[in-house]
Amino acid sequence: MFCVLKAAVLHGKSVGFALQKSRFRNAKTKLPFSFRIIFTKLRGIFSFLNRITRVSIGSRNSM
DSSP, X not given: OHHHHHHHHHXXXXXXXXXXXXXXXXXXXXXXXXXXXXXXXXXXHHHHHHHHHHHHHHHHHTO
């Protein structure tokens, strides 16, 4: 009886680890895509802020 229970528990654990491993592998493949989106958005925000500060500094200097 104990051996059957132990085998069932070990099987459940290995299924859980396999599922976790496949989820990790899927997340790892999506990582470069996510970084590209994040850094592209950041670059856009920084260029927008840079343009705003140039305009505001230019308008202050002309006064």
